[in-house]
Amino acid sequence: MERPPRSLRSLPPEGVLSGFGRPGATELDMPAIEVRGLSKRYGEGDAAVDALKGVDMRIAPGEVVGLIGPSGSGKSTLLKCLGAVIEPTGGYMALGGRTAFDGGWKIRDLRSLRRDNIGFVFQAPYLIPFLDVTDNVALLPMLAGKSNREARRQAVELLEALDVGHRAKAAPSELSGGEQQRVAIARALVNRPPVVLADEPTAPLDSERALNVVRILNRMAEQYRTAIIVVTHDEKIIPTFRRLYRIRDGRTFEEAGEGRGP
Template sequence: MDPLREPLVEIAGVSKHFGAGATRVDALRNIDLTVRRGEVVALLGPSGSGKTTLLNVIGCIIAPTEGRVTLDGEVVFDNHWLRGDLRRLRLDKIGFIFQFHNLLPFLNARDNVALVLTLAGKPAAVAQARAAELLDYLEVGHRAAAMPALLSGGEAQRVAIARALANRPRIILADEPTAALDSKRAGIVMDLLRKLAAEHDACIVAVTHDEKIYDRFDRLFHLRDGILQSQKEKET
């Protein structure tokens, strides 16, 4: 890993617990994690290990109990939120990709992507142009007018990736992005994510159980019982 590459995600001393007393659950325990520009990293571990909780902390969906979260050079949490409008923060800095595409069934592919830009306050013409550009970039532009029900699994996931990229986020969070795909399509999606990280000066943090794509990550982080136990860098 190039130490001069700019950190986009910095997690320092982050813990998260739910409940209190005898019913308290420590979901995360004193997590330190840095992900740099251009990196594609995985969060691995058994169910209940804290992977999704950590992803949700990075995504500013849940607040840590303690610790500091810095995204794209901005400290956004330091034992309390430093931003009042978390929705705007997510729109500005973060793109989300999920196991299931979650496309709105009553909008076509292009409008599913453009909606994100509209919510961010972009004019309709700008939103439509950016959506078309992204769909072309992801080689699914020919399906821009198709409704989600008529898209293949791989096509729908590409549209979902286009939606995640709409506001040019530098931090992309993926929750089991290939679980619904076969081996060939899973490899294509991961190669695409690596290309996006390199070409868009972004980083990608993915939760996955999909062993067939482990070789597509720069580093593998293992969590167990809320503790970040180890990391493994890809062999070169």
């Protein structure tokens, strides 16, 4: 059984939303994620399929929200739209207070948007096997222009906070499943994004490790005022959410969660 990670309170606070919004604006001024009437259609004519049919969503900084629904309901499509991986067909989407999509993309450099302002956590950690743990986390800030030294300092700081600092020089193959997922969370957090999208992050883990991951996500959200959407089928963690969005037939329905906590 893995130990729960230490609190993230030792990490430096980030009050400004990584370039989103007006200069100097804090996360208290705006929702971190706002979606209105978002739609996505695949194909044309008789073969067209409406995967999303007018999704509405509003998530505050520091909030962890569950996204649930049956297979084929549109969860993956919605996550890809929010992550600027695919283009919606219509509607409005703002991230960190800045309009990202309004009938079309309003940000030219989507690669920089994804790199600097959206963190991704997947079901599998997808760590680069030929890089050690520190370099797996430091790679994103280096790609964003930070020096090797500064990027590695940030990486080590996060790894220590997530209680995997002692594995900083290890290869990914030397880590347990829970340790690999912590490293993946550090990688998602390292550029201080206002938004993190987690796609089934606890699916391969047993109950204790799954709840540890949820603890980490909640502490991350609180520390950095990061809005986190967790797509999940995992019955072990669904009762931990205070608020849920259930997606059905391409539409979202907001629900109050049990909010038991991890």
